[in-house]
Amino acid sequence: MIDVGPIPILEATGNEVGYPIVRDMDVFMYERQTAGSMEVGSYAHRPIFHRVDEIPSIQESRLSPTELPFTAEDFDPQLEDALELMPDLLSTAEIKYAINGLLSLTPDGFPLLGETPEVRNLWSAAAIWIKEGPGAGRLLAEWMTRGVPEIDPHQSDIARFYPYARNDHHVRARCTEHYNKTYGIVHPREQWASERNLRCAPYHARTEALGAVYFQAGGWERPHWYASNAPLVEHYGVEDRPAEWDARWWSPISSAEHLAMRERVGMVDLAPFVVFDISGPGALEFLQTMAVNNCDVAVGRSIYTPMLDYHGGFRTDLTIMRLADTRFRVVTGAFDGPRDEHWLRKHLPLDGSVNFEDRTSALCTIGVWGPRARDLVRAVTDADVSDAAFPYGTTQEVLFGSIPVRLFRISYVGDLGWEIYVPMESGLAVWDALWEAGQAHGVVAVGAGVYGTSGRLEKGYRLMGAELGGEYNPVEAGLARPKVKAAHFHGKEAYLAARDEDPAAVLCTLTVEDHVASSDGVKRYMTGSEPILTLDGERIVDRKGRPSYVTSAGAGPSVERYLLLAYLPPEHAVVGNDLQVMYMGDLFPVRVAVAGSTPLFDPDDARMKS
Amino acid sequence: MSSTAEDGLRILVCVKRVPAPGARIALTADRNDIDTRNLGFTTSPHEECAVEEAIRLVEHHGGSSTVMTVGPPEADEQLRYALSVGAGGAVLVTTEGTDPDAQATAKVLVAAIEALEADGGPFDLILFGNESADAGGFQVGIRTARALGRPVVNGIKAIEVAEGRVVARRESPEGYEVYRLDLPAVLGVKEGLNLPRYPTLPGRLRSKKADVPRQPALVVAGGLATLDFRLPSEQVTETTVLGDGPDAAAAVADLLQELGLL
């Protein structure tokens, strides 16, 4: 970074900052007023790493430990870019100060805030850049004093990292990759190039042979779609996306897999599932205090439940199976595993009455869903998997040949089927058995594009980190049950209060009514985070001050609509209401298709309960 | 003011690349050198003023300024800095390994200057810093001038050139001493001679593209050889914090009275 001055027009402001900062994304630079001069900074050069133990002391620093010696050779190529942007301001002023500013980098570029998972009551406020300082300070202060910050902190939570990400090697590799993206234009679905193949399912070679295109989930390589399914695109007549940006990190194959699953049966690699077995005499009581919904169900039954923070916002949502009187299996998503583990462990009773086991690396999960899923499972087990013997929402341990597996009849995609929990060492054998038996039933390998997006959105299922977070409550998310259990649980008071008031927002499913951009006539497909506007183009903000925006976006191949989820104030959350979404500067008409949690596809859940 | 010669002044400035330390110098594990891993390098402060003076003299009288250093290849950075603020040309005489001592440095410079003068004619003025910030030898300019047979005065804080002469002033306890030297001459200058300018962006771009010729130094070691370094024992001071912010004013006034200063 260099400081160029004096510049009369800046001096004339009499302010430290009188003009907006300019971010020149094309050349990875910024220009920012600092009193009478212009600070010019670049993120275009190589990352220059300093290990924490190599940072000079205050005494040994020329200026300060964060103002390291300027390496002109890294910066000089940018000088012409700066001059081109601001020739009049920058051509005569002098470079009076030049440093390499020291920044704290983390593997994902976000700060390290919150209570450390390793040591109770040890809080972290690290990797905070100057501009984030005040906000981070406030957030942490709220977190420490109220137990919950006003803004959901999951992206910055220090507890968010798996062990593979908590070491110098990983930090260095990822920071090398993302440093230049600081001012880069990064696609929302963009995948990392470094640190891949760290966690692979035991049948990884099989999915690879099928041409899996892997996205990383919790460090796991998870097939997002399979190139070998390309012929299905033509078969189902799936349209491609004409805009390169919309088509990036996406494939029409994904929608074709979706349709094939709905028609036949799909096998889904769910190895990244995070699995905690919680057992012991205090297990039920513990889970009752953590979960909104009643966990005291019959052995072999399951509970889908939010867990709330102390103020009634979402802390997580997950599925719990009761394996035995005093033994429960908690399954959560790959992205929130470490945070959920921290939250659960933090509240474990200290009397030893509850055992907590992380079984994630011991078990892999394969999902089979589709109208022919029962045929497929029947082909590999002697167990009775009829609806009468194995109703929806229940779990049983059965044998696939000689391999013990746990079947869990549940669905995140809206079709008949099971999650199959398999000892990691038997994963390959089970995959092969299912795949072989599946050939007679038209089995298709289905990627996470279906599991996490298209299948989920057609069913209106909520995702932690997208629809669910600390800023919304179960009533608004449409996840409130008719009754509230008697037992105490975290966030109960707030939850009860939320049930008594009219919700400030309702989570809705919207359909895009016309994809053609008015600016250039090209069909466009939103990626998420876009603002929802009224027909007059006004922002929509609920009475708690929360603006409406797209929380999830994706295809609904079976409903033949592109689907958006968004929280809307009640007056807008009316089925048939016409609104707009702004994407890449164009406005597109959208219509409220569902207000609340009723699925758009198969609203009665007949398919998955068949 | 009229310039000395029709072609203006031909000026050479000899500079040294030195580290820019903070409040404590860190040494390498073997104590043979300053640990510069986290330090930047700069032109020794007196010589920054020498470069500035040469640029000003040429701006005023016409002519040319050339900057030369004897140092590691990295000293290219300091030469380009001089070019970025307006020096006309630069020559890098490269050494390898540890710094040559002052005797050796002067001999390398003399050979290089004689070569430059054989090509381009004599320099009217050769400027040195009074002493380098790091080695503090106080002699390279004097040795060079002696070898070239030219008059030299150190400690100069004001320079005027007129009619083939340079009038140079140096500080004394009472004020200034004035020296008058016929050109060609050599001066060792001190910071305060002028306020050096900083580079502009176009200046930096120019310097980046400039040709900085390099030639290897033929070093004949002098009689002073560095073995290693140590830090002087530091007096540990117990700092008494009188207070925070303006509320500490009374405590400061108390201190001033206690010390008999108020």
Added chain:
Amino acid sequence: MVALIEHDRGVAPDTSFQALTFARSVAEQLGTAVEAVIIGEEAQPLATEAASRGAIKTWLVRHPELTDYGPEAWGDAMAQVTTASGAAAVVAVGTDRGNEVLAHAAAIDDLPFAANVVGVEVAAGPWALERVRWGGSLLERSTLDAPVKVLSVPPHAVPAAEPGNGELGTVEDFAPELDDQAARTRIVERVPAAAGSSLAGAAVVVSGGRGVGSAEGFAALEELAGLLGGAVGCSRVVTNNGWRPHSDQVGQTGKRIAPELYIACGISGAIQHWVGMMAAKRVLAINIDRDAPMVTKADYAVIGDLHTILPAVVSEVRRRKEGATVGGDG
């Protein structure tokens, strides 16, 4: 062993006889005596004084070209008298002139010259030296290999030699051979300084650094210095920014001062600055950063923004002074 006794037309700075002390410490190792060298006119009384302070012989070097100081002529003279004395070593105090004369003398005979030496171990071969770098922040151990050792000692590194027990050394005139070239760098004029900064002798120095932020920011420092009868100083970044003249600069390339109290406002405390004020009796640091090196090395500190602290101190000092004038109890 010869020691240069520096003077200006008969007036010796307070460092002059430190050369004898340093020379004696080396001479004792060599088992030899110290001889003094005094160059120029009006120096007879100094020759007598040198003799009384332990110089066994004083070389009084005179020549028509040596009427006033000139580095080349003095260097020539020094080289010649050193040769004439047969000394194994020649020393001076590392003042502007001391270092300059020795550099010339060394250059003439192509001898190495070690400036600012604080420790000497003589030996049959090369001597082991310790000398200061970075204005005193770093010590260099080195070897000096030369037929005649040329050394300077930093000013005030040793005390001046005291008058001895009455045994007087001899004084010997020495007339060097100098051609008219030698006078080409002689002082031709002296310009007395306009009464200005009394930084060097001030009992209190209020000094500002980067934290002051601007030239205007020094008004508060001026005011406090004025109230205390002190002077304003500054760090190098301040002069580089053009906020203060270089004559106010304290440090390695500025002034070296030793006030009763040094008030460092917004100065981080890099070595280049520290070496200029480390002789201060006491240091008060005013700094926003509790961990700034200047704060950790200071005797006293006030933590906070100097722009609010200084006005408060000024008004408190003013109140107490006015109170005292009115006869209050302070």
